[in-house]
Amino acid sequence: MLGRDDVVSVEKARQLVLDALPSGSLPQVKVRVEESLGMVCAGDVVAAEDLPGFARSTVDGYAVAAADTFGAAETMPAYLNLHGREVFMGERADFDLPKSSACRIPTGGMLPAGADAVVMFEHVQPIDEGMIEVVRPVAPGDNVIQAGEDVHRGETVIRRGRRIRPQDMGACAGIGFAEVTCYKPLTVSIISTGDEIVPAGMSPGMGQVRDINSYVLAGMSAEAGCRPVRRGIFRDDYAVLRGVIEDSMKDSGIIVLSGGTSVGTKDMVAKIISDIGSPGVLFHGVSVKPGKPIIGGVMQGIPVFGLPGHPAAVSVCFELFIGPVIRRLSGVEESPAVPRERMVRARLARNVSSSAGREEHVRALLELRDNVLWAVPVLGKSGLISTLVRADGTFVIPLHASGVEQGETVEVRLF
Amino acid sequence: MLGRDDVVSVEKARQLVLDALPSGSLPQVKVRVEESLGMVCAGDVVAAEDLPGFARSTVDGYAVAAADTFGAAETMPAYLNLHGREVFMGERADFDLPKSSACRIPTGGMLPAGADAVVMFEHVQPIDEGMIEVVRPVAPGDNVIQAGEDVHRGETVIRRGRRIRPQDMGACAGIGFAEVTCYKPLTVSIISTGDEIVPAGMSPGMGQVRDINSYVLAGMSAEAGCRPVRRGIFRDDYAVLRGVIEDSMKDSGIIVLSGGTSVGTKDMVAKIISDIGSPGVLFHGVSVKPGKPIIGGVMQGIPVFGLPGHPAAVSVCFELFIGPVIRRLSGVEESPAVPRERMVRARLARNVSSSAGREEHVRALLELRDNVLWAVPVLGKSGLISTLVRADGTFVIPLHASGVEQGETVEVRLF
Numbered sequence: 001m002l003g004r005d006d007v008v009s010v011e012k013a014r015q016l017v018l019d020a021l022p023s024g025s026l027p028q029v030k031v032r033v034e035e036s037l038g039m040v041c042a043g044d045v046v047a048a049e050d051l052p053g054f055a056r057s058t059v060d061g062y063a064v065a066a067a068d069t070f071g072a073a074e075t076m077p078a079y080l081n082l083h084g085r086e087v088f089m090g091e092r093a094d095f096d097l098p099k100s101s102a103c104r105i106p107t108g109g110m111l112p113a114g115a116d117a118v119v120m121f122e123h124v125q126p127i128d129e130g131m132i133e134v135v136r137p138v139a140p141g142d143n144v145i146q147a148g149e150d151v152h153r154g155e156t157v158i159r160r161g162r163r164i165r166p167q168d169m170g171a172c173a174g175i176g177f178a179e180v181t182c183y184k185p186l187t188v189s190i191i192s193t194g195d196e197i198v199p200a201g202m203s204p205g206m207g208q209v210r211d212i213n214s215y216v217l218a219g220m221s222a223e224a225g226c227r228p229v230r231r232g233i234f235r236d237d238y239a240v241l242r243g244v245i246e247d248s249m250k251d252s253g254i255i256v257l258s259g260g261t262s263v264g265t266k267d268m269v270a271k272i273i274s275d276i277g278s279p280g281v282l283f284h285g286v287s288v289k290p291g292k293p294i295i296g297g298v299m300q301g302i303p304v305f306g307l308p309g310h311p312a313a314v315s316v317c318f319e320l321f322i323g324p325v326i327r328r329l330s331g332v333e334e335s336p337a338v339p340r341e342r343m344v345r346a347r348l349a350r351n352v353s354s355s356a357g358r359e360e361h362v363r364a365l366l367e368l369r370d371n372v373l374w375a376v377p378v379l380g381k382s383g384l385i386s387t388l389v390r391a392d393g394t395f396v397i398p399l400h401a402s403g404v405e406q407g408e409t410v411e412v413r414l415f
Numbered sequence: 416m417l418g419r420d421d422v423v424s425v426e427k428a429r430q431l432v433l434d435a436l437p438s439g440s441l442p443q444v445k446v447r448v449e450e451s452l453g454m455v456c457a458g459d460v461v462a463a464e465d466l467p468g469f470a471r472s473t474v475d476g477y478a479v480a481a482a483d484t485f486g487a488a489e490t491m492p493a494y495l496n497l498h499g500r501e502v503f504m505g506e507r508a509d510f511d512l513p514k515s516s517a518c519r520i521p522t523g524g525m526l527p528a529g530a531d532a533v534v535m536f537e538h539v540q541p542i543d544e545g546m547i548e549v550v551r552p553v554a555p556g557d558n559v560i561q562a563g564e565d566v567h568r569g570e571t572v573i574r575r576g577r578r579i580r581p582q583d584m585g586a587c588a589g590i591g592f593a594e595v596t597c598y599k600p601l602t603v604s605i606i607s608t609g610d611e612i613v614p615a616g617m618s619p620g621m622g623q624v625r626d627i628n629s630y631v632l633a634g635m636s637a638e639a640g641c642r643p644v645r646r647g648i649f650r651d652d653y654a655v656l657r658g659v660i661e662d663s664m665k666d667s668g669i670i671v672l673s674g675g676t677s678v679g680t681k682d683m684v685a686k687i688i689s690d691i692g693s694p695g696v697l698f699h700g701v702s703v704k705p706g707k708p709i710i711g712g713v714m715q716g717i718p719v720f721g722l723p724g725h726p727a728a729v730s731v732c733f734e735l736f737i738g739p740v741i742r743r744l745s746g747v748e749e750s751p752a753v754p755r756e757r758m759v760r761a762r763l764a765r766n767v768s769s770s771a772g773r774e775e776h777v778r779a780l781l782e783l784r785d786n787v788l789w790a791v792p793v794l795g796k797s798g799l800i801s802t803l804v805r806a807d808g809t810f811v812i813p814l815h816a817s818g819v820e821q822g823e824t825v826e827v828r829l830f
Contacts, residue, residue: 166632196506381473415581
């Protein structure tokens with residue numbers, strides 16, 4: 001029962017680390033727009049000019065003064081003089097359109113002075129080389145994008161904290177930003193511990209297993225927009241582990257240790273974190289399953305997590321603790337209205353029991369049967385990577401619930 | 416009204432291209448596991464050995480023969496001899512555990528012969544250096560992962576067609592696959608057309624605008640797991656465009672032309688596609704808004720799309736037509752039970768009308784008010800990139816509906 005009293009809730013554990021993070025400014029980097037996808041914008045992108053810089057047609061047709069078409073109808077067309085000049089794509093419309101005249105204009109073409117609308121080809125009948133008839137009226141601004149209608153000069157197009165999407169790249173390019181200042185992607189140092197762990201490329205002897213968790217962690221870190229660095233596999237030895245942790249601190253935004261679930265190793269990792277200190281270990285044990293033995297702390301401003309060795313626990317701990325820290329240190333500002341995750345509601349295919357007093361994360365796979373979506377719990381110990389591979393996501397049994405019954409609806413967070 | 420009769424439905428247009436794609440095998444590439452995230456597995460990954468290769472403890476405790484603990488209780492403990500040998504992490508347990516004995520074992524340690532369960536430290540009281548008492552019984556297999564329990568030799572761990580997730584990387588590493596054979600990421604050639612388009616780094620003159628769509632397309636292609644290549648901006652000229660298209664065909668899985676919404680350019684693009692041929696243009700105009708003037712075809716096995724120049728149309732056309740083609744040519748096999756997209760249900764904040772006879776994709780931003788999620792339609796012409804930037808996603812007004820009323824629930828697909 002040793003230490004059981006020190007176990008904290010998921011919410012409390014997360015908050016302890018978030019509150020201990022330094023609040024200073026985050027490192028920034030200039031990035032070419034075409035390489036900025038998924039990065040976080042570090043400062044408002046403000047337009048220095050109008051987009052477009054001139055009134056443009058949105059259709060192929062005839063530029064006109066709208067007033068010249070008022071009252072036009074199939075039965076009583078408006079007759080307009082066909083102007084001798086026409087508008088060409090990409091060229092300045094360097095002429096004035098006289099009253100009661102029209103000139104040809106392509107989609108995207110610049111409206112000439114004197115014109116304030118465009119009549120589509122479909123609503124025009126040519127009479128002869130010098131005259132057209134317009135069979136439908138247009139209002140001023142019809143089929144036109146005004147200068148600055150897309151973006152006004154001085155307008156903020158992309159706000160600081162936005163994770164850049166394809167259309168945000170397009171908007172930056174459109175207002176002439178070939179580069180965007182972004183927050184520097186976090187380096188996540190992943191340190192594998194455990195005297196039984198061998199690299200994936202090696203054949204394990206009896207008593208040994210290959211490294212799994214550093215790959216899971218590297219993948220999840222990359223998905224979260226970070227740069228994962230797998231530092232290697234290290235012996236459960238104070239000097240060795242402290243050495244690699246201190247070395248990693250030089251260039252890491254976050255340090256994650258995986259493995260070391262045995263009592264001795266847990267204590268050693270906790271001791272190293274506290275010895276480096278300021279503040280050191282913040283929690284040691286959380287009321288969550290899988291993942292209970294997680295250690296969380298901050299060392300001289302750098303968050304550090306000691307994860308249990310079970311792959312399912314690694315996945316859950318990343319989601320609950322490391323992800324929020326990454327988002328805070330990435331400078332991302334998310335709208336509370338826009339869900340970050342793919343969530344689906346499904347009916348539970350069988351009873352799942354849980355011990356009250358811990359938040360349980362249950363792996364599940366989804367099945368469609370007769371158009372009903374079912375969440376089938378994936379059974380098996382949290383030490384099995386195959387349970388994570390078979391599953392499509394997880395659902396949560398809350399802290400004080402003792403289970404969920406077959407047929408009840410659960411919210412599945414998809415991987 | 417020219418060509419109006421040729422407009423096809425979204426479903427039909429998509430199927431026309433998918434049906435014309437070649438069905439041969441897709442190019443493959445060997446990838447190191449740590450670089451395989453998001454790639455599509457090109458062949459079943461089959462375990463060549465058991466994982467783990469030996470029975471392992473899942474707790475810190477004492478390895479025992481379960482039968483020796485049957486009936487144990489606080490009031491009537493089972494007394495076991497403490498074996499002189501203990502199990503160390505990463506080492507073969509090269510001794511037999513005698514009857515009525517127990518030996519220390521760490522989490523992850525190998526069970527010695529003669530043991531079939533592990534008693535947790537918490538349920539043991541040491542009596543002296545040679546004896547312990549066990550206060551709770553264990554069943555055979557308790558606190559043990561059996562040899563092959565995670566993955567059996569010969570078992571398929573990752574199926575062909577799976578998009579590799581972090582845990583899939585972990586599983587591959589765990590069974591000794593340092594490399595995975597994946598389908599080669601598709602190269603998407605993006606060709607910007609339009610005499611008015613200048614590069615993002617240039618100052619546009621009057622009548623000119625900067626390239627926006629090639630960035631949007633590159634971003635969406637990258638999100639879809641492809642390698643985008645922005646080929647540049649080309650004049651609306653038959654020989655020039657045909658030249659760059661034929662050049663792109665040499666190394667592209669898909670070719671996308673953006674811009675060229677004017678009648679002359681559309682016709683020219685269609686003519687080039689048909690002239691290269693086999694089969695050439697498959698549809699020209701789809702009953703969708705925005706995006707109606709899209710051209711779709713296949714040239715000598717390579718799909719090609721001529722997109723309208725409006726950014727919102729580019730985004731919708733990618734989603735509706737290019738995405739499905741990418742998925743087909745990427746070899747990805749998705750479970751119909753697992754939604755690919757982030758969808759949320761929201762109440763519509765104002766009436767939106769639509770013309771029956773076209774499927775309308777409406778941009779919307781999400782707002783939380785008093786815990787109710789609202790979808791606020793983003794008004795503005797589809798030619799405005801800013802409408803896409805302000806929006807969080809889109810919802811669909813179906814082909815035969817004339818609109819959606821305020822307060823109705825819509826399904827918003829998030830960007």
